[in-house]
Amino acid sequence: MSFRIAIFLLTLLILAGYQQVKPQTGDGYNGWALVDKAGNIRKPNDLRDHYQALGTYMVLDPKGDQMHMTYASPGAAENYRKTGKFADGTVLVKEVFGADHAQMTTGDAHWASGTKVWFVMIKDEKGRYPDNPLWGEGWGWALFKSDAPDKQVATDYKKDCLGCHIPARSTDWVYVQGYPVSSRKVMPRCD
16 A cells, blocks of 8 residues: 555656646847847857747858857747748857867768857847947847956947858848758648
């Protein structure tokens, strides 16, 4: 009898701690919590835990290969799939890593190693900060380096950020082709 009671109590404890996994939905456009009154942007500290991974680019460079991992605030990819645009307040963060590689049983494997910089963009449909040189083209722009991860170092988005985004002008300055979770194509379920 005591064995049955112990199993029953153990089952209750397990069920009490169980929480169903919830999808990242549209209530995550909280980018304005990262912006002060003057339009200064801070980097989210919890992006790997709370932001959705959009995609990864491998950049082959003779000076050192890089991996670019991009995250979005919760609900951003779902909204993009539905509307074809990023919602006001959406946060995108690109974390740039160095890259290592080695021959493995699967082939020449490459992986991220050591964060170099973070680029942060916040969608601004209303042009809230017209006098701040880090806001324009519908976005707030920021850059943080790994040696001072809490210090935003960009001074003007036109000279510090926009040059790399010109090829993505037609897709709202974002390289969406590298983000499969933003695709409108429905992927088959695997369950």
